[in-house]
Amino acid sequence: MSKSQKMPSGAKAQDSNGNALERRRSQDALRQNEHRLRLALDSAEMGTWDWNLTTDAIQWDQRQYQLFGTSPDNFSGLGSDAIGLIHPEDQAHVRAIIEQALNKSDVFGMEFRVRHPDGSLHWLAGRGQPLMTATDGSLHLIGVNFDITEHKQLEQERAEYARLEDKAQMHRLHVAGEIAALLAHQLNQPLAAIRSFAEARLARLRRGDFDMQEAVSTMQDIVEQSERAAKSIRDLRKFLARQPxxxxxxxxxxxxxxxxxxxxxxxxxxxxxxxxxxxxxxxxxxxxxxxxxxxxxxxxxxxxxxxxxxxxxxxxxxxxxxxxxxxxxxxxxxxxxxxxxxxxxxxxxxxxxxxxxxxxxxxxxxxxxxxxxxxxxxxxxxxxxxxxxxxxxxxxx
Ligand SMILES: Nc1ncnc2c1ncn2[C@@H]1O[C@H](COP(=O)(O)OP(=O)(O)O)[C@@H](O)[C@H]1O
Ligand SMILES: [Mg+2]
Structure with missing residues (x-):
């Protein structure tokens, strides 16, 4: 065989070797990607699902079964049955979100509750998107779910805090009204007394009555009454100054x-x-x-x-x-x-x-x-x- 004849076959052998190598490389890459994905899903405690809308078959991974509180033996593997496992009050909402995502062929997010066989209620969040498979052209919805029960509980606690704060604020307003009434009541008496002491003394002075001892005593009365008024204000201030x-x-x-x-x-x-x-x-x-x-x-x-x-x-x-x-x-x-x-x-x-x-x-x-x-x-x-x-x-x- 001539060199020139050998060349093509040698190149061909190299080519098929190259293809095999390429395939192995891409398989490796795929496996690595899968490992990475699994690691990410595991650390985020996420379950995955892949719902073939043409056949209604839904694929769940192990975590997804746990999230729904069920097992492969107790689940039909149908997407419609999966929806049935969602809390009855949340099913319509989930259906609407999925429908909307299909119409817009867009990524979607949702939150819903599931009740486990032990009676406990769990909040799950989900992210997903529609996907057309290249092989048979069937339409899939794929996505992940994760448990957000704790997060929801925190949210509820925060709402409870806010409710108590609101209630406290209402009471503060109520008390403010009572305090206004109290202030009027508390200041009225000493102010009236101060006025009548002062008017009486003024009348006497105008008449030319300059009795020093009596004038001092009136002044003392006035000081006493104004001290009384000041005390009322001080007491109330002490209460009002308290920052919520x-x-x-x-x-x-x-x-x-x-x-x-x-x-x-x-x-x-x-x-x-x-x-x-x-x-x-x-x-x-x-x-x-x-x-x-x-x-x-x-x-x-x-x-x-x-x-x-x-x-x-x-x-x-x-x-x-x-x-x-x-x-x-x-x-x-x-x-x-x-x-x-x-x-x-x-x-x-x-x-x-x-x-x-x-x-x-x-x-x-x-x-x-x-x-x-x-x-x-x-x-x-x-x-x-x-x-x-x-x-x-x-x-x-
Ligand atoms: N431990 C108590 N025993 C008997 N009477 C009380 C007692 N605590 C409160 N009171 C009555 O309730 C009234 C209102 O109390 P409070 O609102 O604290 O106002 P204040 O102490 O300025 O009178 C008191 O004046 C008193 O008649
Ligand atoms: Mg008291």
Missing amino acids: QAMVEADLNAEVRAACKLMEVLARGRKIRLRMKLEESMPLILMRPSQIEQVIVNLIENAMDAMADAGHRSGTIEIGTRHEAAKNQVLACVEDSGPGLAADAVSRVFEPLYTTKKNGIGMGLVISRSIIEGHGGRIWAEPGEAGRFLFALPVSQ
Whole structure:
């Protein structure tokens, strides 16, 4: 054979070798791609599906079965049955999204729920797209699913936070109205007194009555009344200056301890013992801690006043906490050894401006109630021979 004859056959052999090599290379590349894809799907905990719309057959990988809470033995392998596994309330929505994706032959995303045989509800998210196969021209929908239950729960919790915040805001507005009324009431008296003192003195001065001693006494009265007005404003400012705090998970016992520490010195001065009776394992609850502390301080202050007003020279205030698991709430109780409350007083004490004290304002319990209700809780007093004030706060789930 001549060289020139050999050449083509040699080239041909090389060519087919080259083809085989090329094929092996592309097979390798394909396998590598598959490995990479599998790794990515596994790390993202994603299941894949491939739905042949011509035959209705749907291919699921192992993870996809897990996501739907089923197994190859319990599943027909039909796309229409797969839709049937979706939560009934979400099926129409999923169908609509798929239809839209087919019309626009576009990538689509969706979220839906599935219930597993153990009764648990899972949120799945999916991404997919229509695909025409080159081999037989059949139309497929291919896609991935992944579990977003935790994410959804977080979303729900966030919505719950927002709801509580809204509620608190509503209460703040409500209280603002009550405060405006209170301010008018509180300032009216001293202002009227100041005016009449000043007018009377002015009339005397005009008449030529310059009695220095009487003038000083009038001035003292005026100073006293303006101090009274200033105190009302200061007290209200203190309350209003409190910035709306963020809700955090906190321990009610810790707030009771903080409040008692704050009141300790005052109590000791009045020979009153503050006794804590705290349940040991309390669940954390969503709250604005300093507001809750303020409520407890208010209740302790009232308890001390009640005992003093009744002429008790000493006594005990007990502050207790309890977890009521069945009601999903925690409870705090402030109990004094004072005169207690009559049945008709237990609701009146929460009315704005209701006070039985000489220097009372009658807003402590209004503010306390607004704080507790702003937390989704309840505050009340129990009638009896001793003062008993309780509040309950919901345990966040
Ligand atoms: N522990 C208690 N025992 C008896 N009466 C109480 C007690 N706590 C509150 N009260 C009654 O409720 C009223 C309203 O309380 P509050 O709203 O704190 O306003 P203030 O303390 O300015 O009077 C008090 O004036 C008192 O008559
Ligand atoms: Mg008070």
